[in-house]
Amino acid sequence: LITGRKIDESLYEELEELLIISDVGVHTSLDLVESLRHAAKEQKLADGDSLKALLKSQLRELLGEPAPMNIEPGRLNVIVVVGVNGVGKTTTIAKLAHQYKKQGLKVMLAAGDTFRAAAAEQLEIWGQRLAVPVLRHGEGADPAAVVYDAVQSAKARGINVLIVDTAGRLHTKSNLMQELAKIVRVAGRECQGAPHEVLLVIDATTGQNAVVQAEQFGKSVPLTGLVLTKMDGTAKGGIIFAIASQQELPVKFIGVGEGMDDLRDFDPDQFVEALFD
Amino acid sequence: GLTEKLQATFRRLRSKGKLTEKDVNTALREVRLALLEADVNHRVVRDFVAAIKERAIGAEVMESITPGQQMVKIVHEEMIELLGGTAGRLQMASKPPTIIMLVGLQGAGKTTTAGKLANHLRKNGRRPLLVAADVYRPAAIEQLHIVGEQVEVPVFSMGDKLSPVHIAKAGLEKALRDGRDVLIIDTAGRLHIDTELMQELTSIKAEVGPHEVLLVVDAMTGQDAVNVATAFDEHLGIDGVIMTKLDGDTRGGAALSVKAVTGKPIKFAATGEKLDALEVFHPDRMASRILG
Numbered sequence: 206l207i208t209g210r211k212i213d214e215s216l217y218e219e220l221e222e223l224l225i226i227s228d229v230g231v232h233t234s235l236d237l238v239e240s241l242r243h244a245a246k247e248q249k250l251a252d253g254d255s256l257k258a259l260l261k262s263q264l265r266e267l268l269g270e271p272a273p274m275n276i277e278p279g280r281l282n283v284i285v286v287v288g289v290n291g292v293g294k295t296t297t298i299a300k301l302a303h304q305y306k307k308q309g310l311k312v313m314l315a316a317g318d319t320f321r322a323a324a325a326e327q328l329e330i331w332g333q334r335l336a337v338p339v340l341r342h343g344e345g346a347d348p349a350a351v352v353y354d355a356v357q358s359a360k361a362r363g364i365n366v367l368i369v370d371t372a373g374r375l376h377t378k379s380n381l382m383q384e385l386a387k388i389v390r391v392a393g394r395e396c397q398g399a400p401h402e403v404l405l406v407i408d409a410t411t412g413q414n415a416v417v418q419a420e421q422f423g424k425s426v427p428l429t430g431l432v433l434t435k436m437d438g439t440a441k442g443g444i445i446f447a448i449a450s451q452q453e454l455p456v457k458f459i460g461v462g463e464g465m466d467d468l469r470d471f472d473p474d475q476f477v478e479a480l481f482d
Numbered sequence: 483g484l485t486e487k488l489q490a491t492f493r494r495l496r497s498k499g500k501l502t503e504k505d506v507n508t509a510l511r512e513v514r515l516a517l518l519e520a521d522v523n524h525r526v527v528r529d530f531v532a533a534i535k536e537r538a539i540g541a542e543v544m545e546s547i548t549p550g551q552q553m554v555k556i557v558h559e560e561m562i563e564l565l566g567g568t569a570g571r572l573q574m575a576s577k578p579p580t581i582i583m584l585v586g587l588q589g590a591g592k593t594t595t596a597g598k599l600a601n602h603l604r605k606n607g608r609r610p611l612l613v614a615a616d617v618y619r620p621a622a623i624e625q626l627h628i629v630g631e632q633v634e635v636p637v638f639s640m641g642d643k644l645s646p647v648h649i650a651k652a653g654l655e656k657a658l659r660d661g662r663d664v665l666i667i668d669t670a671g672r673l674h675i676d677t678e679l680m681q682e683l684t685s686i687k688a689e690v691g692p693h694e695v696l697l698v699v700d701a702m703t704g705q706d707a708v709n710v711a712t713a714f715d716e717h718l719g720i721d722g723v724i725m726t727k728l729d730g731d732t733r734g735g736a737a738l739s740v741k742a743v744t745g746k747p748i749k750f751a752a753t754g755e756k757l758d759a760l761e762v763f764h765p766d767r768m769a770s771r772i773l774g
């Protein structure tokens with residue numbers, strides 16, 4: 206859309222539209238295009254290609270540096286996975302478990318979703334496929350009790366990575382957000398430094414509500430990173446730029462399918478490039 | 483919300499004298515921003531704003547002593563019209579069973595909605611049968627069995643080794659044998675760009691001939707809603723839409739996008755995780771919500 210063009214108003218409009226259609230959000234998009242205009246004037250840019258390159262570098266800058274997972278050998282690392290309903294938490298946990306197991310670490314899963322129909326069964330099937338133990342209680346059990354038991358069991362068995370699944374929940378439900386805070390507290394009380402990672406899972410098809418999700422979940426639990434799932438669809442996931450403009454919350458992984466191998470380390474350069482495909 | 487923004491805009495514009503068409507365009511920009519913030523698809527926004535411009539430059543707004551309020555009234559009315567034009571009822575078949583098929587992206591809420599529909603129909607005196615046609619997702623069949631138990635509706639399943647087409651067909655035969663008058667088929671979540679899985683839906687449809695193919699859409703979906711709805715409608719053909727997770731605080735602009743691009747009615751609004759959280763869709767409530 207851009208090659209060999211001169212810089213004019215319609216080009217700025219096209220770039221703004223590209224951002225909006227990618228779910229970057231109207232306000233973040235307007236801000237980006239505004240600062241693009243200033244920079245283009247300052248740098249006396251003359252062609253469309255250099256304008257596009259400048260926008261890419263702005264977007265890249267917004268994402269910050271890739272942040273590795275806080276997983277260290279020789280200790281029990283605890284990862285808690287949170288997010289609203291249906292975004293891909295349980296499946297992401299299976300993918301993470303697969304990845305850490307391949308790296309030679311001992312992994313265990315905790316079925317912290319004690320509410321939804323067949324949630325523990327879903328995680329157990331993944332555990333069987335991955336040959337990874339799953340600690341669960343019955344339906345309706347207290348998720349904090351599951352986490353408590355899982356940490357004890359993980360310590361006893363010399364587990365390196367304990368990944369805690371939690372029930373999907375809307376950030377508008379304060380009792381459920383309090384339940385999440387309690388799960389995190391219990392993990393911290395029972396294991397030094399835990400949870401080492403609290404990952405918020407965001408569905409790439411989500412619009413502006415993802416910004417509210419990141420903000421509100423962050424008020425209840427200490428988020429350490431984002432996982433952006435379902436990037437194998439047609440959604441661009443531009444919502445991460447809107448989130449990045451409000452808080453530092455690095456994207457650590459991208460989900461690209463429903464299988465245990467469908468997880469990629471987040472590559473910010475590749476992500477920015479893909480926005481323009 | 484939008485009302486306050488437009489009132490402020492018009493106060494500023496009117497202080498310079500009589501309103502002009504250019505002033506209305508300035509105000510319409512506020513409407514565009516509000517709709518984009520609410521996740522309405524940008525093309526749908528452009529068409530919507532163009533459509534209301536006619537009324538917006540009429541005497542209704544230009545000669546009103548409260549032009550801001552008038553414009554909001556127009557936006558509201560036009561949006562309600564767009565969201566709810568055609569009747570949103572479930573079409574019951576003249577010869578039972580009525581066959582309902584739920585489709586949509588992964589995680590949209592199909593399985594839960596299947597339970598809610600079964601619950602709603604049973605409470606209205608029907609004899610529904612749920613069919614577990616998701617053979618891919620771990621414990622999907624078990625999930626539907628638990629849901630069916632919770633709403634006291636039988637669930638037909640054949641494990642995960644047979645094709646969903648075969649299972650749907652066998653489910654229909656079971657309904658006929660047992661005198662069940664509504665068949666609700668839960669299908670696996672899939673991407674609209676997955677050719678093979680979209681073909682599977684077409685095969686199920688060809689095999690059992692559903693009276694209602696309902697696209698289940700997560701209310702927090704962003705710009706992509708248009709791609710998904712268009713693809714499902716073009717490849718498969720849908721009869722209606724169910725918006726889920728409306729108990730959250732998402733503005734829900736996807737509802738307007740989906741309705742605008744397919745013309746298919748939004749029949750239900752799902753408003754919670756419990757199996758009684760299903761209501762008939764209210765276009766006026768949705769319009770107020772989108773406009774914030």
Ligand SMILES: Nc1nc2c(ncn2[C@@H]2O[C@H](COP(=O)(O)OP(=O)(O)OP(=O)(O)O)[C@@H](O)[C@H]2O)c(=O)[nH]1
Nearest residue numbers: 290291292293294295296373435460461462588589
């Ligand atoms: N295409 C695609 N589907 C995904 C991806 N991640 C998860 N899914 C699918 O999304 C659906 C929901 O995934 P779950 O892992 O059950 O989501 P969840 O967040 O645990 O859901 P709840 O526990 O009910 O809140 C399933 O059908 C998954 O297979 C992804 O990266 N790509």
Ligand SMILES: Nc1nc2c(ncn2[C@@H]2O[C@H](COP(=O)(O)OP(=O)(O)OP(=O)(O)O)[C@@H](O)[C@H]2O)c(=O)[nH]1
Nearest residue numbers: 290291588589590591592593594671727752753754
């Ligand atoms: N808050 C809320 N949660 C909902 C609603 N509908 C479904 N859910 C939740 O959303 C999550 C996904 O629901 P499912 O019914 O498993 O979704 P699905 O479309 O069948 O998922 P796949 O089969 O993997 O494609 C679950 O946690 C449900 O409890 C709703 O209206 N409100």
Ligand SMILES: [Mg+2]
Nearest residue numbers: 294295318373
């Ligand atoms: Mg889950």
Ligand SMILES: [Mg+2]
Nearest residue numbers: 592593616622
């Ligand atoms: Mg399902």
